[in-house]
Amino acid sequence: MSVKEMTAKEVAKKVINKDELFILDVRNESDFNDWKIEGENIEVFNTPYFDLLDGVEEILDKIPTDREVLVVCAKEGSSNMIAEMLSDEGFTVSYLKDGMKAWSEHLEPVKIGDLTNGGEIYQFVRLGKGCLSYMVVSNGEAAVIDSTRKSDIYLDFAASLNVEITHVFDTHLHADHISGGREIAQSTNATYWLPPKDAEEVVFEYSPLEGGNVVTIGNTDININALYSPGHTIGSTSFVIDEKYLLSGDILFIDSIGRPDLAGLAEDWVEDLRETLYNRYRELSDELIVLPAHFMIVEELNDDGSVAKPLGTLFAENHGLNIADEAEFRQMVTGNLPPQPNSYQEIRETNMGKITPDDDKQREMEIGPNRCAVR
Amino acid sequence: MNADKLLDAQGLACPMPIVKTKKAMNDMETGQVLEIHATDKGAKADLAAWSRSGGHELVQSIEENGVFKFWIKKG
Incomplete structure (x- = not known):
């Protein structure tokens, strides 16, 4: 045999x-x-x-x-x-x-849908680690959001679609995986956007991403509206794309919500997290399709391998969005937290540009589950 | 720390450090100590777990300039 x-x-x-x-x-x-x-x-x-x-x-x-x-x-x-x-x-x-x-490193691209004025949005599912990243494509241009460490996958994918990456975003400073954002931006001359409140210690140039920023991809007005939504980190920012998709970063997942403790300030950020989930997100349309930056369990995958659900469905079904009592909510997101991701402090420092471990070391730092959520 | 025998497993990838350790152990007497040098990062957790499951004692392990050094007492 x-x-x-x-x-x-x-x-x-x-x-x-x-x-x-x-x-x-x-x-x-x-x-x-x-x-x-x-x-x-x-x-x-x-x-x-x-x-x-x-x-x-x-x-x-x-x-x-x-x-x-x-x-x-x-x-x-x-x-x-x-x-x-x-x-x-x-x-x-x-x-x-x-x-x-x-x-751990494999990414599976899944098309999420078409955009109103032409163009598409793709989700890259990192099954081994539960990370989700995105590419928005319109009229020869592309934006990459929350990219993982292996930047060549996005560069190759953009090349196969014959589009040029012009904007790169991270919804927040990641603690569970090393962002490929800076590398992609450098090799394509794209603009790298980071929420300034998460980026106070970064050692490289970036464009400050703030609530109300509108970035256009292609010349067909695919708007990316930044929505300040602190809680997982103080700078966490969500995006509404094409008035149809809500990229929720690590704030809201399909069957869980973001944990507020990975930068060491759980108690301080609980209220921001609650404000974002229970007030700011409530003001958005129920019909927005939520596209998070993570999933925790394979049951969260749709039949086509994508991870996406309407906001209205999450308001009805996600336990973390249905805790009326504030004290109970505080207890859930600060007590009984799962272990923190492997090497999360070193990963944060790498994403700030403070340390530059070699490739093997970076790979080793990322091994293991992501653990960014609380259920 | 004194060892009865030295095994150089530097540059070898998994599973070879353990395969060689096991072989070297077979030729040793109970209570004798084998010193192992390896560069494969995976060897660290695997040698500890292998020692436990084989009834040996991992007496000491250190990292020196990228080389992992282990001392295992035969059980």
């Missing part, structure tokens, strides 16, 4: 299509418990590779023969070895090319 290679992109397709897959994850137990590949019809079983060096006999009865089997590790080497061992026992198995490293 031969061992096949499966790419992160192929795994992404299986998650989105809800295909059946059995994953043997051979990383150590603590890495596995921290973070793994998830999907509705994906079954995952963990045994560290170093417990299988003498042979795979003891796990053979765990490996199904009625489904595809994928062996996964951190970088690829160990999964390749275990896949070979299973293959020698007569199983047909694959290993994940470049391991969880590739899974």
Whole structure:
């Protein structure tokens, strides 16, 4: 039997299509418990590779023969070895090319919809980390919002659509992933917009993004209206695009809301968060399609792999928008918070330009789940 | 710290540092200490977990100029 290679992109397709897959994850137990590949019809079983060096006999009865089997590790080497061992026992198995490293970085572009005067909006779904970023395209121009670290993906995508990136935005200073915004802006000469209240310590030039700013993409008046919406960070800004889409950053998610503590000021920002969610957002049209910067669980994905829902639906269904009592709300967003994202302080400093870790270090800092929300 | 044997696993990628450690351990006596030098970052958590599951004791681990050094006492 031969061992096949499966790419992160192929795994992404299986998650989105809800295909059946059995994953043997051979990383150590603590890495596995921290973070793994998830999907509705994906079954995952963990045994560290170093417990299988003498042979795979003891796990053979765990490996199904009625489904595809994928062996996964951190970088690829160990999964390749275990896949070979299973293959020698007569199983047909694959290993994940470049391991969880590739899974963490893979982006799946999904078209969200057309814009009124021509143009489209795309969502880039980072399944392995739950990050969502966006590209708005109109008449030869493009804007990138909340980009992830691997900037070449956006540059290549823009090139494939034959459009030029002219504006780059971050809705806030990210704490869970390294922004590719500055790199994209530098290589395309685009304007890089950051909310000034989040950018007080940044060491590079940017354009201050403030409530009321209107930026036009293309010459077909695709307006990006900035809406100051503090809470997750003091500078957090939402965008309304084409009067139809609400990019909510890390303030409002599909099934949860942003956490206010990642810059160390939970108590101070609870009221801003409540004001944004319970007053400012209430003034917006129920029909706006909410496009957040994260998802937490694969159940938040729509059938086409996108993460999007009308604001009206979220007002009805999102628990975080339905806590009438202010004290109870305060308790929910400041007490019982999940652990903070891995390396979040270093990630914030990298996004400010204060430190410049090498590529390997940056990749390592980002490994793991995002944990930007409270439910 | 004194070791009975030194294993140089620098430059090797996962799973080789552990594969070599296991091999070296097989030739040692209970209570003897193996010193391992590795550069693969993944080796850190994996060697600790492997020692636990194999009944060995990870006596000490340090990082020096990008090299991870481990001392494991055979159990």
